[in-house]
Amino acid sequence: MGLKEHVLYRLALTPLMLLVLLTLVFVLMRVLPGDPITMLEGKNIPEEVLARRRAELGLDKPLHEQYLNYLYSVFVRLDLGVTALERVPVGYFIAARLPATVDLTIAATVVALGIGVLMGILSARYEESWFPQFARVYSSVVYSIPVFYLGLMLQVGVARPYGLPTTGRLNPLNMVLLDSLPVKTGFVLLDSLLNGRLDIAADYITHIILPALTLGVYISGVFTRVTYLSVSEAMVQDYTRAARARGIGEWRVVTRYGFRNALIPLLTMAGLQVAALLGGAVLTETTFNWEGLGLLVYEGILKRDYAIVQGTVTIYALIVAVVSLVVDVAYALVDPRVRY
Amino acid sequence: MNLLKVQDLWVKYRTRRGVIEALSGVNLSMEEGEVLGVVGESGSGKSTLGFAIIRLLPKSTEVKGSVILNGIDLFSLPEEEIRRMRGKEVSMVFQDPYSSLNPVMKIGDHFAELMMEHGAASSRGEAIEAAGKLLERLGVPRERLNDYPHQLSGGQRQRVAIGLALILKPKLVVADEITTALDALVERQIIDLVKEVKRDYKTSMLFITHNMGLVAEVADRVAVLYAGKLAEVGDMREVVSNPLHPYTEALLRSVPRIGGSKAVKPIPGEPPDMRNPPPGCRFHPRCPLATEKCKLEEPPLVEKGGRLVACHLRG
Amino acid sequence: MRLPSGFAEWGLALGTALVAAFALLALIGESLMGQRAVSNIIVADGKTYVVPPLLPPGSKLEVSGREYVFIMGTDQLGRDVFARVVSGARFVLTVAFLSTAISAVLGTILGLLSGYIGGFLDRFLSLVMDSMYAFPGLILAIAVAALLGVGVLNISLAIAIVYIPSYFRMVRGVVLSLKSAPFVEAAVVAGASPWSIVTRHVLPNVIPQIITLLPVSFADAIITEAGLTFLGLGIEPPTPDWGFDLNKGRQFFLAGYWWIGAFPGLTIILSVLGFLLVGESLNELLNPRKVES
Numbered sequence: 001m002g003l004k005e006h007v008l009y010r011l012a013l014t015p016l017m018l019l020v021l022l023t024l025v026f027v028l029m030r031v032l033p034g035d036p037i038t039m040l041e042g043k044n045i046p047e048e049v050l051a052r053r054r055a056e057l058g059l060d061k062p063l064h065e066q067y068l069n070y071l072y073s074v075f076v077r078l079d080l081g082v083t084a085l086e087r088v089p090v091g092y093f094i095a096a097r098l099p100a101t102v103d104l105t106i107a108a109t110v111v112a113l114g115i116g117v118l119m120g121i122l123s124a125r126y127e128e129s130w131f132p133q134f135a136r137v138y139s140s141v142v143y144s145i146p147v148f149y150l151g152l153m154l155q156v157g158v159a160r161p162y163g164l165p166t167t168g169r170l171n172p173l174n175m176v177l178l179d180s181l182p183v184k185t186g187f188v189l190l191d192s193l194l195n196g197r198l199d200i201a202a203d204y205i206t207h208i209i210l211p212a213l214t215l216g217v218y219i220s221g222v223f224t225r226v227t228y229l230s231v232s233e234a235m236v237q238d239y240t241r242a243a244r245a246r247g248i249g250e251w252r253v254v255t256r257y258g259f260r261n262a263l264i265p266l267l268t269m270a271g272l273q274v275a276a277l278l279g280g281a282v283l284t285e286t287t288f289n290w291e292g293l294g295l296l297v298y299e300g301i302l303k304r305d306y307a308i309v310q311g312t313v314t315i316y317a318l319i320v321a322v323v324s325l326v327v328d329v330a331y332a333l334v335d336p337r338v339r340y
Numbered sequence: 341m342n343l344l345k346v347q348d349l350w351v352k353y354r355t356r357r358g359v360i361e362a363l364s365g366v367n368l369s370m371e372e373g374e375v376l377g378v379v380g381e382s383g384s385g386k387s388t389l390g391f392a393i394i395r396l397l398p399k400s401t402e403v404k405g406s407v408i409l410n411g412i413d414l415f416s417l418p419e420e421e422i423r424r425m426r427g428k429e430v431s432m433v434f435q436d437p438y439s440s441l442n443p444v445m446k447i448g449d450h451f452a453e454l455m456m457e458h459g460a461a462s463s464r465g466e467a468i469e470a471a472g473k474l475l476e477r478l479g480v481p482r483e484r485l486n487d488y489p490h491q492l493s494g495g496q497r498q499r500v501a502i503g504l505a506l507i508l509k510p511k512l513v514v515a516d517e518i519t520t521a522l523d524a525l526v527e528r529q530i531i532d533l534v535k536e537v538k539r540d541y542k543t544s545m546l547f548i549t550h551n552m553g554l555v556a557e558v559a560d561r562v563a564v565l566y567a568g569k570l571a572e573v574g575d576m577r578e579v580v581s582n583p584l585h586p587y588t589e590a591l592l593r594s595v596p597r598i599g600g601s602k603a604v605k606p607i608p609g610e611p612p613d614m615r616n617p618p619p620g621c622r623f624h625p626r627c628p629l630a631t632e633k634c635k636l637e638e639p640p641l642v643e644k645g646g647r648l649v650a651c652h653l654r655g
Numbered sequence: 656m657r658l659p660s661g662f663a664e665w666g667l668a669l670g671t672a673l674v675a676a677f678a679l680l681a682l683i684g685e686s687l688m689g690q691r692a693v694s695n696i697i698v699a700d701g702k703t704y705v706v707p708p709l710l711p712p713g714s715k716l717e718v719s720g721r722e723y724v725f726i727m728g729t730d731q732l733g734r735d736v737f738a739r740v741v742s743g744a745r746f747v748l749t750v751a752f753l754s755t756a757i758s759a760v761l762g763t764i765l766g767l768l769s770g771y772i773g774g775f776l777d778r779f780l781s782l783v784m785d786s787m788y789a790f791p792g793l794i795l796a797i798a799v800a801a802l803l804g805v806g807v808l809n810i811s812l813a814i815a816i817v818y819i820p821s822y823f824r825m826v827r828g829v830v831l832s833l834k835s836a837p838f839v840e841a842a843v844v845a846g847a848s849p850w851s852i853v854t855r856h857v858l859p860n861v862i863p864q865i866i867t868l869l870p871v872s873f874a875d876a877i878i879t880e881a882g883l884t885f886l887g888l889g890i891e892p893p894t895p896d897w898g899f900d901l902n903k904g905r906q907f908f909l910a911g912y913w914w915i916g917a918f919p920g921l922t923i924i925l926s927v928l929g930f931l932l933v934g935e936s937l938n939e940l941l942n943p944r945k946v947e948s
Contacts, residue, residue, distance in 0.1 A: 020786040025798070128399070133662060140935065144874070144927035146881050149901060149920040156908055166909075238439035245394055245434075246454050246504065247426035256453075260444050272789070279793030283882055287905075297794065298886055301801055313798050320789050336444060336488040 007329050014325050019071075021317035025310065026070050074314060081307045090311035093296055098315070099186040100169060101292030104215065104284065105277050107208055111216025112223050112273075117266075119220075120227020124235060125254050135224050142221035147280045151214040151287035158210065165207050167289035174200050211288045215280050219273055226269040230262030237261070263334050271327035278316060342408075343544050344370040344393070344512060349405035351388050351397065358615040362388040364568040365405075367641065370561075372511070375538055375545045377559030377576065379552055379591065383611045385568040386548045390514040393546070394432055395422050410511060428458045431505040435517040437497035441489035447471075447500055448485035451507065460508055474503050477540075478533060495526040499533065506543065514546045519554065527554075534558055553595040556580050564588050567612050567622040569638075574647030584649040586627045621652065629653055667936035670870075673929025680744035688738035693893040695733025697723065706733040709907075712914050728914040730900070731907060734893075736914060740922050743895040746807065747926070751876040753811035754818070759865060759872065761815070762822025767853060767861075769823070770830025781827070788820040793882050800888040810889030814879050818872055825868060829861045867941060870934030874927045881923050897923045 061069070073081070081090050123132040159166045169188060170178065183194045192200035231254070234240060240257045244250075248257075282294030289295065293312055300308030332338045346368040353360040362385045370376045380386045391397050393407050395414060407414045409430060414422060434440040441450060451471035452464045461467035472482035478499045480492075489497055498518060505513050515534070519527040531554060537543060538558070549555050555562055556576060563573045564587060572585040583589045590607045609626035612618050621639050624630040633652050641650045659668045685692075695706040697718055704718050712728040727736035769780040787795070796813045803809035833839050833856065842852050881898030884890045890899050897919040904916020 016782070017786050017789075020782055021790060024783070024787065024790075136662070140928065140931055141924075144878075144924045144931055146878060146885070146898070146901070146920065146923050148882070148885055149923065152901075152905060152908060152916065152920070156913070160909075238434060238436055239442045241396060242432070242434055242440040242501070243442070245396055245426055245432040246457075247423050247428060248453065248457055249423070252453075252457075256445070257442055261442070275789055275791040277791075279791035279882075282791075282793055282797070283885065286886065297797060301797065301886060301888065309798060309801055313794060316791060316794050320786075320791070324789055334444075337490050 007332070011325065014321050017324060018317065018321040021321060022071060022074060022314065023067075025313050025317055026067055081311060090307050093308065094293065094311060094315055095186065097291060097293050097296045099188070100290060101278075101281055101285070101294060103187065103189065103208065104211055104281055104290060104292055105274075107212035108215035108219065108277060108281075108284075109270075111212055112219040112277075113270075115217065115220040116223020117227050119224045120231060121254065121259060123224075123228040124231035124258060125251075127232065127235075132228065135228060139221035139224045142217060145218070146283075147214060147218040148283045148287045150218060151211070151284055154210050154214055155287075164210060166210065169207050169291060170200065170203050174203050211284050211290050214287070215277065215284045218280055219277055222269065222273060222276070223266075226266055227259075227262060230265045231258045234258045234261040264331070267327060267331055267334055271323065274323045274327075275320065278319065342369045343372045343374075343410060344368070344546075345406075345408040346389075346393070347406045347408065349389070349392060349407065350403070351385070351392055352402040353398070354400045354402065359402075360614045361617060362568055362614060363392070364617075366565075366568075366570055368563055368570075368573070370512075370544060370546070372544055373542045374560045375547055375558055377555035377562040378546060378548045378565060379550065379555050379562060380565035381550055381611050383567070383614060384565045386550075386565050387516050389565070390432065390516045390546060390548050393512075393514060394426060394430055396432075424458070427454055427504075427510070428460075428508045429510055430512045430514065431508070431510045432514045432516065433498075433501050433505045433518045436521045437494050437501060438521065440501055441497055443489055445488075446485065447487055447489065447492070450500070450504060451485070454504060455507065458508055471503065471507065474507055475500070478503050478537075479529075493526075494522055495529055498522065498526075498530055502530075502533065502537070506537065506541065509541075510543070512544050512546065514548070516548045517550070520549070520551075531557060551595075552591045564591065567617055568614065569622055570641055570648065570650060571623065572647065572649045572651075573641075574649075578647065584644065584647060584654045585623075585651050586629055586654075587623050590626075621650075663936045663939040666932045667940065670929050670932025670934075670936060673925060674870075674933055677744055677748060677926050677929060680741055681748035682745075684741040684743075685745045688735070688741045691735040691738035692742040692895045693734065695729070706735070708733040709912050709915075711912075712736075727918045730915045731903070731912075736900075736918055739895040739900060740897070740918055743897050743900070743919065743922070744926075746890075746894060746896050747877060747880055749807055750811050750814065750880050751873050753807065754814035754876045754880075755869060755872045757811065757815035758818035759822050759869065762819040763826045763861065763865065765819070766823040766826025767830060767857065770827040770834070771849070771853065771857070777827075780823070784820040784823045787817075788824065792817040793879060796879055796883055797886065797888065800883050805889055805891045810880065810883060813883065813889065814876050817879065818875065821872070822865070822868065825864055826861050829864055830857055833857055833860055863941070867934065867938045870930045870937065872934075874930035874934065877923065877927050877930070 119135045119138070123135045126132075155166045158164065165171065169175075177197070177200060178188065178191065181191055181195045181197070184191055185194070188204045189201055192198070192204065235254070235258045237257075240253060243253050243257050278294075281292065282297055284290065285292045285294035286298045293315065296308060297312045299305075300312065346366055349363050349366045350361075351363040353362055366385075366389065368376070378386045378389060388397070392403060393409075393414070397403060403415070405415075409425075414425070417425075441447075445453075448464075448468050448471060452461070452467040455461035455467040455470065456464070461470065468485055472485060475482055475484065480496050480499050480503070484492060484496065484500075489500075492500065502518075518534075519530050522530060534545075534547075535558060538545065545558075547555060547558055559576045561574065562576050562579050564571045564579075564585060566587050571587045572579060572583070574584075579588060580592065583592055587607075590605075593605045594607060596604045607626060612622060612625070618625055619638075620636045621627070621630070621634045624634040627634065631652065637652070639650045639652045641648050644654070659665045691697075695708070697704045697706060702719065706716065706725075706729055708729055708731050710716075710725055710729040710733075712726060714725045714728060716723045716725070725735055725737065727740065730736055730739070765780060765784075769777045796817050799816055800810055800813035803813060839852065839856050842856060847855075880889075881901070884896045884898035885902045887899075887902070890896050892899075900919040901916045901923070904912075904919070907913075907915050908917075
């Protein structure tokens with residue numbers, strides 16, 4: 001089947017995956033021990049209050065009804081519930097925080113791919129030198145450093161000496177200005193550029209450098225290893241040897257025969273790494289006070305706000321399903337054997 | 341002048357478990373326009389010979405001797421020079437058609453890349469044109485140029501590989517077990533194709549195989565290799581009708597013939613461990629005629645009746 | 656016995672040394688230094704003495720004639736940082752061990768069942784496991800840990816759930832490739848019972864693969880545990896824990912009291928590195944990469 005059929009097939013499969021994930025979220029939230037009400041309000045609330053609260057949240061209905069209600073509210077009403085304390089719709093918070101996480105994730109991916117792929121290709125090209133060993137040590141060490149420790153190190157070692165900001169997305173003045181901009185998409189960079197405020201854009205960039213570096217370096221270790229392994233695997237294949245036997249130049253062999261074939265496993269790994277990125281983003285955002293989804297989850301935990309935690313987890317499930325689809329489509333573009 | 345002259349070629353592989361002597365002092369020569377068959381079991385060093393000529397052995401290999409193509413010692417050339425010669429002066433066809441083409445490149449791209457690298461075409465269009473013509477003559481419809489390797493059958497892929505090896509009109513083509521991975525029917529087609537190519541293009545070929553029956557069809561002369569050393573070299577028909585070396589005899593006996601009355605006799609024993617080849621004549625553990633001398637002294641390659649043979653009893 | 660040669664062997668040697676050191680700490684650390692890790696009070700000769708907070712590394716204190724050295728300093732509550740690091744090993748490694756064990760056992764059982772039985776069960780389980788695998792592990796662990804609450808078992812369960820799919824996929828893969836292997840078919844034809852096929856043929860091929868996955872799994876568990884406790888989940892003060900201490904030490908970092916967070920952080924790095932080295936080196940030694948032939 002061609003590319004179009006493949007995309008349609010994957011598009012049809014996505015809701016199924018989403019269903020599985022949401023069911024998983026539901027099972028976690030309802031079936032595991034641990035009552036959300038007592039978690040929030042303590043163990044000593046009177047029985048009637050407990051019963052009333054449970055009814056409010058719909059926890060007194062039978063499980064299968066709760067499940068269907070949950071699916072209905074997510075899919076049809078696009079409603080993720082309200083926060084326990086302020087009764088503000090969770091969706092509101094998520095919409096406000098999502099762009100920040102998206103920005104951070106994209107920036108970190110660029111850093112991670114840049115470092116990882118470059119080191120991987122160089123390792124494969126200069127396999128006889130010291131470089132592969134260095135790259136391996138690098139990826140092992142980077143994997144072992146907890147991302148929040150790395151962030152801390154960067155805050156202390158780089159931010160202070162070089163005067164870079166260590167927390168938040170913008171300095172306080174610009175935060176206020178941001179709210180009053182006429183054209184708004186929710187994405188700080190887009191908004192500031194669309195409104196001709198280059199100074200806000202620049203401020204945002206100085207704020208995003210460290211978190212993006214932290215998260216990016218953290219993930220780059222995996223990319224280095226996978227690129228090196230896939231490229232060198234491709235380099236010992238028959239088709240590479242045959243190309244050399246035809247007198248094709250070494251750099252072309254590394255890129256067209258080595259790297260191009262390594263893209264396939266690399267893409268698979270990149271797809272999986274999105275999950276690691278999202279997880280790492282929680283810790284990075286907490287460390288840098290970056291107002292994204294991760295920080296929202298953290299705050300939800302601190303405040304014992306069950307609705308926020310459930311809502312954000314649901315959103316993560318959606319993101320994963322979408323990313324899965326994108327990776328699969330990219331897969332079809334990269335590997336002709338899938339398409340034809 | 342000979343087209344190809346291999347002089348005293350030694351090839352040793354360094355592995356984790358020891359040093360493997362793949363070729364021990366091999367001397368060969370080839371004329372222009374002839375097909376030289378190289379026959380031997382696995383481990384005899386025949387593929388190593390092919391890779392040595394094109395200088396594609398792994399970096400950890402120890403190589404001694406010289407390979408002279410049209411008067412140029414290939415081993416004395418710098419890497420850049422030899423790279424320019426690969427594909428253009430000397431080319432190779434590999435054993436496994438399922439893995440020797442780049443899965444993410446179209447067939448046409450393989451040709452375009454090759455031709456533009458060596459300056460034989462100045463644009464992709466030109467290359468495709470030439471490739472199309474050649475493929476048609478090799479029995480592959482030119483529409484295939486737009487396909488990816490996995491869309492072609494094994495036989496077609498091997499024809500493409502042969503096309504890639506021929507398109508720049510090299511002086512020598514090394515064919516390394518090119519039909520071993522194909523099933524009997526397709527093998528027959530490829531062998532017939534090779535015979536056609538030999539007839540129409542008069543290409544010099546080094547035909548490497550373990551199959552005595554195949555080589556008898558295609559080669560003008562044959563070199564029999566055992567455990568890294570030459571056992572017998574001579575005119576194809578003569579060797580088949582009157583083999584001198586006991587190993588050659590055994591090889592001929594082990595070729596099955598449909599409807600033949602002679603029983604097929606496998607060769608007893610196994611090829612030797614090349615980390616530690618047997619002393620004296622390397623074939624002596626499996627030779628029915630072995631004497632005490634054979635166990636101690638290596639037989640030299642001597643001339644006998646227009647042929648070369650390395651055997652104390654027959655040489 | 657010879658000296659290690661090559662990257663993989665040195666890695667294995669170094670990794671094993673680190674792992675052994677931490678295992679030792681986990682076993683005896685708390686009993687040795689547990690007291691000083693949770694309390695800032697030293698009792699000597701019937702008198703109680705309060706240890707001052709925020710002492711820099713290398714500080715010495717004299718209490719009724721005996722000299723106490725705080726090689727890593729004291730934290731904001733006057734507790735010995737070195738003692739906290741050493742006793743923290745027990746909690747962290749216990750959690751890592753438990754969660755790895757649980758996920759390995761459950762993942763293997765499910766993988767065996769799914770691969771062997773096949774059909775709808777296999778398709779269903781694979782879909783569930785693939786979806787879980789694609790989901791950010793830390794967030795899954797956060798959700799579970801937030802619900803289960805504090806405690807060694809709870810946090811271990813939270814982490815275990817994240818890694819079940821890894822074992823599931825690997826075991827299932829092995830089972831599937833073995834199902835069509837000739838020697839298994841021969842056993843089936845000979846009338847062997849499923850149980851004996853599994854124990855005699857499948858398990859021996861699965862176990863080596865599991866063993867190569869275990870050390871990396873351990874390393875991942877330590878990292879995830881550090882992440883969870885950093886966020887404040889799964890643990891209750893004053894239990895010593897590296898991730899938790901790192902978080903507490905954060906504010907003090909910028910004020911100049913770097914040792915409170917730095918040493919626990921370093922310990923995390925060393926412990927993870929140890930397991931990682933063992934896992935990777937083992938993998939490389941047992942499955943050498945294809946060399947140009």
